[in-house]
Amino acid sequence: MVKKEYTLSIFTEDHIGILNQITIILTRRQINIESITASESAVKGVQLITLAIRTTDDMVRKVARQIEKIIDVIKVFVHTSDEIVYQELALFKLSTKSLLSGNIIDHLVRSHNARFLEITSEYIVIEKTGHKNEILRLLNELEPFGILQYVRSGRVAVTRQVKEFHEYLKELNEALREEEKEESGIFNRLKEK
Amino acid sequence: MFNYDKAESMTERAEFYEEKTTEEITGAEALLRCLIEEGVDTIFGYPGGAIMPVYDKLLDYKEKIRHILTRHEQGAAHAAQAYAMVTGKPGVAFATSGPGATNLITGIANAYLDSVPVVFITAQVVSSLIGTDAFQETDIIGISMPVTKWNCQIKRAEEIPEMVAKAFYIATTGRPGPVLIDITKDAQTGKLPFKYKKCRFIRSYNPRKPLKKKEIESAAILINHAEKPLILAGHGVLISKAENELREFAEKTGIPVAVTLLGMSCFPANHRLYAGMLGMHGNLAPNKLTNEADVIIAIGMRFDDRVTGNLKKYAPEARIIHIEIDEAEINKNVNVDIEINNDAREALKYLIPLVNPNSHERWLREFRINDKIEYNTVIKPEIKPEKGPIKMGEVVNMVSELTKGEAIIVTDVGQNQMAAARYYKFINPNTLITSGGMGTMGFGLPASIGAKIGKPDVPVIAFLGDGGFQMTIQELGTILHHNIPVKLIMFNNFFLGMVRQWQDMFFQKRYASTELVNPDFVKICSGYDIPAERVTEREELTQAITRMLNANSPYFLEIHVEKEGTILPMVEPGASVSEVKISK
Ligand SMILES: Cc1ncc(C[n+]2csc(CCOP(=O)(O)OP(=O)(O)O)c2C)c(N)n1
Numbered sequence: 001m002v003k004k005e006y007t008l009s010i011f012t013e014d015h016i017g018i019l020n021q022i023t024i025i026l027t028r029r030q031i032n033i034e035s036i037t038a039s040e041s042a043v044k045g046v047q048l049i050t051l052a053i054r055t056t057d058d059m060v061r062k063v064a065r066q067i068e069k070i071i072d073v074i075k076v077f078v079h080t081s082d083e084i085v086y087q088e089l090a091l092f093k094l095s096t097k098s099l100l101s102g103n104i105i106d107h108l109v110r111s112h113n114a115r116f117l118e119i120t121s122e123y124i125v126i127e128k129t130g131h132k133n134e135i136l137r138l139l140n141e142l143e144p145f146g147i148l149q150y151v152r153s154g155r156v157a158v159t160r161q162v163k164e165f166h167e168y169l170k171e172l173n174e175a176l177r178e179e180e181k182e183e184s185g186i187f188n189r190l191k192e193k
Numbered sequence: 194m195f196n197y198d199k200a201e202s203m204t205e206r207a208e209f210y211e212e213k214t215t216e217e218i219t220g221a222e223a224l225l226r227c228l229i230e231e232g233v234d235t236i237f238g239y240p241g242g243a244i245m246p247v248y249d250k251l252l253d254y255k256e257k258i259r260h261i262l263t264r265h266e267q268g269a270a271h272a273a274q275a276y277a278m279v280t281g282k283p284g285v286a287f288a289t290s291g292p293g294a295t296n297l298i299t300g301i302a303n304a305y306l307d308s309v310p311v312v313f314i315t316a317q318v319v320s321s322l323i324g325t326d327a328f329q330e331t332d333i334i335g336i337s338m339p340v341t342k343w344n345c346q347i348k349r350a351e352e353i354p355e356m357v358a359k360a361f362y363i364a365t366t367g368r369p370g371p372v373l374i375d376i377t378k379d380a381q382t383g384k385l386p387f388k389y390k391k392c393r394f395i396r397s398y399n400p401r402k403p404l405k406k407k408e409i410e411s412a413a414i415l416i417n418h419a420e421k422p423l424i425l426a427g428h429g430v431l432i433s434k435a436e437n438e439l440r441e442f443a444e445k446t447g448i449p450v451a452v453t454l455l456g457m458s459c460f461p462a463n464h465r466l467y468a469g470m471l472g473m474h475g476n477l478a479p480n481k482l483t484n485e486a487d488v489i490i491a492i493g494m495r496f497d498d499r500v501t502g503n504l505k506k507y508a509p510e511a512r513i514i515h516i517e518i519d520e521a522e523i524n525k526n527v528n529v530d531i532e533i534n535n536d537a538r539e540a541l542k543y544l545i546p547l548v549n550p551n552s553h554e555r556w557l558r559e560f561r562i563n564d565k566i567e568y569n570t571v572i573k574p575e576i577k578p579e580k581g582p583i584k585m586g587e588v589v590n591m592v593s594e595l596t597k598g599e600a601i602i603v604t605d606v607g608q609n610q611m612a613a614a615r616y617y618k619f620i621n622p623n624t625l626i627t628s629g630g631m632g633t634m635g636f637g638l639p640a641s642i643g644a645k646i647g648k649p650d651v652p653v654i655a656f657l658g659d660g661g662f663q664m665t666i667q668e669l670g671t672i673l674h675h676n677i678p679v680k681l682i683m684f685n686n687f688f689l690g691m692v693r694q695w696q697d698m699f700f701q702k703r704y705a706s707t708e709l710v711n712p713d714f715v716k717i718c719s720g721y722d723i724p725a726e727r728v729t730e731r732e733e734l735t736q737a738i739t740r741m742l743n744a745n746s747p748y749f750l751e752i753h754v755e756k757e758g759t760i761l762p763m764v765e766p767g768a769s770v771s772e773v774k775i776s777k
Contacts, residue, residue, distance in 0.1 A: 013397050017334065024339050065521040071343040071363055074397040172396050 001056040005034070007079045007086065007157050008064060010049040011041060011165055015072040019049065022073075025066045031055050035088070037154035043166050046074065052155045075168060079159060086157035090135040090150065091117070092126040098145035099124060105145060112138045123148065220350030221246035221381040224314070225254050227357035230389045233285050235276060235646060237261045237269035239296075241289025242329060244316035246381040248287075261646065261675055263639060264667035266293050270300020271636050271665070272643030274309045274371075275626045279601060279647040281434075283310040283364050290316045291329030294375070295336065299633060302340040304371040306630025307455060308428060310364035312357075313341075313373040320348040320377040333375050342370030350383030354390070362392035367400025368519040369432060401536075402518070408533045409540055412490070412514045413547035415531065419488035421556045422448045423479070423511075425471060425500075428455035428629070429493015429518060435538035436460070436622045439492065442545050447552040449560055451479035453494050455629040458619035462598065468560055472500045473764045474611040477571075477773055478563035480764060483508050484771035485559070492516045493537040496526040497630065506769035516540045570775050571761050576616060582755040583731055585612035585656075585684050591738055592654060592682070593617045600652040601626065601644050605637030605661035607691035609684050611760045613656040624651075635664030641679040642671055652742065654680040659711055660689045669721040672747045680741050681749045686756050687711060694759055698777060699766075718749040725749035 012018050019038065026033060034052040041048035053060070060078055068076040096119070099105055105124075109116060114128035128138050135152055218226070224247055228236070236258060240248040251260050263269040266288045273284030288297050294315040304311045317323065318330045334346050343363045347356050353376070360372045416422060430439050436459050443450050443460070449468035450460045460467055469476030471483070480502075483489070489511040494500070501507045504526060515529040516537055523532045533540050575586030589612050592600070598620040604610040604627045619625055626644050628636040641655035662683050672679060684690075689707040696704050718725035724746060728737045734752075741748040762775045 017338065020335070021338060028339075062521070062525055065523075065525075069519070069521045071395065071398045169396075172399075176394050176396060 001058060003054050003056055005052060005054050005081055006060045007081070007084055007155060008049075008051040008053065008060075008067070009077040009079065009157065009159065010051065010067060011043075011074045011076075012047045012049060012070075013072040013074065014040075014045055014047050018047070018070065018072050021070050022049065022051075022067055025063055025070075026053065029059065029063055031059070031063065035154035037156055041165065043169055046165075046169070050155055050157050074172075075165060077159060077161070077165075079157070083161070084157040084159050086131070086155050087129050088132055088135060088153050088155050090128045090139070090152040092128070092139070092142055092147055093149035094124050094126070094142065094145055094147055096120065096122055096124055101145070105142075108138065108141050112141075114138060216387065217384040218387050219246065219250070219381065220347075220353050220376065220383050220385060221250045222253075223350065223353045223385055223387050224357065224376065224381070225250055225258060226387055227354055227389055228285060229254070229257050230391070231357070231361045232282065233258065235259050235261065236285045236287055237263055237272045237276070237643065238287030239263060239266050239269055239289070239293060240287075241291075241293045241316070243290035243318055243378050244287060244293070244381075246378065247314075247316065247376075260287075261642070261671065263642075264670040265665065266296035267300050267635065268639035268642070268665055268668045268671065270297045270311070270313070271303065271633075271639040272646070272671075273311045274300065274304045274307075275603065275640035275643030276647040277309050277311055278626050279623055279644045279651075281623070283312055283361060283369075284643065285312045285314065288313070288315050289329070290318055290333070291331050294333040295331055298336060298340065299631075299635075301337055301371050301373065303628055303631040303633045303636065305340045305342070307628065308369050308432065309371065310369035311371040312360050312364055313337075313371060315373060315375045316381070317346065317375045317377045319379045321379075323348075323377070333373065337373045340371070341373045344373040344375070346375040346377070347380045348377050350380050350385040353380065353385065354388065355392075358390060358392040359395065362395065363398065367398075368429075400518075402520075402534050404539060404543060405533045405535055406543065408531050409543050410547060412531050412533065413544060415488050415512055415514060416446060416448075416490065417549045420553075421482075421486050421510075422446070422488040422490065422553070423468070423483065423486040424448050424450045425453070425489060425491045425494055426450055426456045426459050427453040427492065427494025428459075429516075429537045430456055430459040431493075431623055433493065433518070433537040433539075435493070435541055438538055438541035438545065440464075442541050442548070445545060445550055446548050447550075447554075447557070448490070449479075449553075449557060451475075451483075453497070453500055453629075454614055454627060455625075456494060457614055457625045458622055461620050462618040463620065466557075469564070470614060471770075472497075473502070474615065474760050474762065475764075475773075476564070476615075477567035477762050477775060478560040480762070480770040480773040481563055482559060484510065484769065486511045489513045490516070491529075492541070493518070495519075495522045498526070501526065502764045502768055502770040502772075506771070567762065567775060572616075583728070583734065583752060584758060585609060585754050586616045588682065588684070588734065588738070588752055588754070589613050589616035589656065591734065592742075595738060595742055596652060596654070600624065600654050601648060603627070603637055603641040603644055603653060603655040605655070605657040606632045606634045607658045607661060607689070608686075608694065608758065608760050609637075609656045609658040609661070609690070611691075612684075615760075634658075634661040637661055638665045638681070639668045639671070641681065642668060642675075642677050645677050645679045646675075652680065654682065657681060657683045658690055659683060659685045659687065659709055659714075662714075666717070669718065669723060672723060673721045676747070678745055678747050680744075681747070682741075683714060683749070683751050684754045685711065685714070685751050686754050686758065688756060690758065691760070693757065697757065697759070698763075714749070714751045723747045723749050725751065727751045727753070729753040
């Protein structure tokens, strides 16, 4: 089966150890994490972990279900690259001397839609935001000038889907409120759906 | 003092609570009060430095909570699991920090793989020392993470009620499983105003699934058109208490019911639609005919590799309907045609009125034909041998007849386990207590203790191997200490029998480290004051078993059995279920 790149948006409670639980599942299945970022989501108190992994369609579905089974995971969304809007960010540190070799670097920065973040007498820092392959292309072209440091961030992504996470959460919270009013509230409500 | 139990009215009780709310108690006491609120009256455990505040409080609550001191924490874990399996209530086990906690791990993993609700409570060093490699500090949260349904660490007394409530809710709902709460010593000694509220909802965890009506309706259509349908019933049937619904469904549709090892006892073995056990050492008919079935209805089972054999050649003719509460199990090993992610009982209740009455006589005849072949070639020589050494099967069969299939049977792991599962005719639900997913040797003895404590009025009989018995043999001390009248039958073949069987069949009979030099087991038991007999001759068998069953004390039988017996039939590793062998 063909492997593809998938992005998992994992919404979780803010609970220590959750990342550990997620990586245990991926490790057992021999899946490498290509990139990972974690931050608070648009909903206060809810963490969003964004993972990029390469695997098969069949496997991504299996691990997504296993991840969603973790008690403190609220919801997992699986996306192929065309279903999301995503970016990564890279920083390149070069010696200032490299600038002196003419305006090739200025040209590269402009044509790659990158920018200078800092220029000192010793070094320059270039920032590039984009997809991984765009960043790698710039990396390639900068390489001959001697890169002192290069770092690329994890993927950040928002989905193109129409139903947003907070709507899903609202339903859950309503169910919770009903639950508090009436013991078996949620069960009956869910059954009717 | 106000007596809660004697409080007449709800208001009186409510007032009692109000009063208590303002009173400050220690975390240790709060823990015990939480357990009482959850209906716990029995705990299995072992004390140590970090958990001493809790043990100290146990003395004050001994009227309400019985503590069974085992002889090893692994024993406490297995006993708590068996207790849960026979009672349907969550089991509880205590252990101290460090080695106490790590000794639980095998038992936790065992409960995890077999979906049994057990609440494990471990103590932890003082919170300020966590992370410093303090004396008896281990990262039990990290260690137990892959083998618990959920775990948490409590560092402040105030958190205890909420976390305990959560733990019980998670352990017992959805697909049940073990949970672990690690409580620091300072949280045990800290004070809190006690108030308890049961947990009924967790935002990120939704065990109750909306009924999949559409899928169930499609399943009914498949079932109504099936010519060779087969039910595969697993532990989920017992967990969701769907035995009656399963029976009604099978009887209405005339579909034969095969069971997994852990599903055993969910359907009476003497029922005409009972097709026997699936899997590596299961019965001939259900294994073979799995590959002829045109519709498979899998209920509360997870297509474990011991059940499916070679997946590539599994059930090629069948459309598969999978009723399963754990969504992550659906399409995990076997791709199914209809996913019904529901509680087994709820799904069956909705399904039953939708299916047509049928009898499938021709299909059932195929089962009977295979049953006859298996009986003549495998079963009869095993349960009714006329000469030669005693066989495990004949002992199990005799116990089955003498107890009318109504005892609780506990097994260890290996040949003894397969003989017990194959030859005991289980009539009542939840009467086989065995280690399925993990296959943990040493499970049997402590599990029999937990089972007997959970069901004191039912005879509890354990079948053990001479290898596995010695893995947790110290629990004889627990039997002595608490006078637990379990009946232990140990098959002595002077071998690690099941491994020896594999060496015989797949390693050219090279018996590497499987022969045992055994102690005098009868002498050992007498040291523990447990009546014990050794049986070496067939003629002594009936009387010895009868004496054992009639005794109202614990009892131990060492039975010398055939040294190189073979459990058959067998689906060899890598083979398809249809290639099940009935001779070596
Ligand atoms: C803790 C543990 N260690 C090793 C094994 C591997 N194993 C499976 S069956 C078996 C042999 C069991 O021998 P015995 O207890 O004498 O029972 P028998 O098979 O002879 O009935 C072994 C070693 C296991 N299942 N569990």
